[in-house]
Amino acid sequence: MTTTDYKSSLAVQATPEVIYSALTTGIAAWWSEDYSGAAAKVNDEFTVKFQGKNLIHMRVTELVPNKKVTWTCVNFFIDVDAPIHDKSEWIGTKVYWEIGPSKLDMLHEGLTQEFECYSFCSAGWDQFLGSLKDLLNGGSGSPYKA
Template sequence: MNDYKKSISVNNSADEVYKALTEHIQDWWSDDFSGAAAQNGDQYNIAFGETKKTFEIADAIPGQQVVWVCLKAYIDMDTLKKKDEWVGTRIIWTIASEATGTTLTMLHEGLNQTIECYDVCEPGWNYFIQSLYTFLATGTGTPYLKKEGTLEWENK
């Protein structure tokens, strides 16, 4: 099974893309964020209502790559038997400078069709990668907002 993978091309510099992944996660993924994600060993907590995850930064190479490892996870879905499926998965962001901007490739190692939450997580990632793209293009993403408690893709 192939793990979830998606690439986007943006007009931003590699450094701007790197900062979006290390300093601006709350601007495109979820504003229910605490901790730090800027350097190796940093940890952060992120939540989407009662769905909560903790990540550690395993690798942070400015302008090139960021790797997050999921340490804790609770996916708040009644239909899931295993609510901590993300634990041990790695999210690898590879940043490549191009002549006209930057290509960002995200690989979520361990997120594939063999795990229960894939049918929810795949459209979720598609939504948030688009939010990241929009954040990089305009300065404003479409993150999960704690006060609103829902996302556009959840209601479709």
């Protein structure tokens, strides 16, 4: 069986500078208003929370201004109405953002269909990438409201 990582590509009406800003200083505008930390420099760490108990804690591991952003998951906890026994599956996975003119490619390396949370987590990415696309297309994002 071939393992496929979660990936998505967004066509957007934004410059690479605006896209880069959304991924480094604008995370609360599209992912979760329950955001703490920083993501503007390599080794910065940030946390997004949902429903007060679910959390994703990322470390920025690579930045190429207006071209690439990479995060590594250093802590993760999920507690949802789904049969998920390993509530820390994301730890060690990486999220790669490749920025191009009017385009943003995202790869969540390690988030595969073998993960118990794959259905739930891929649906979450779909939702929040839609929020990011709305923000980048000149509207406003729809982050999780704390």
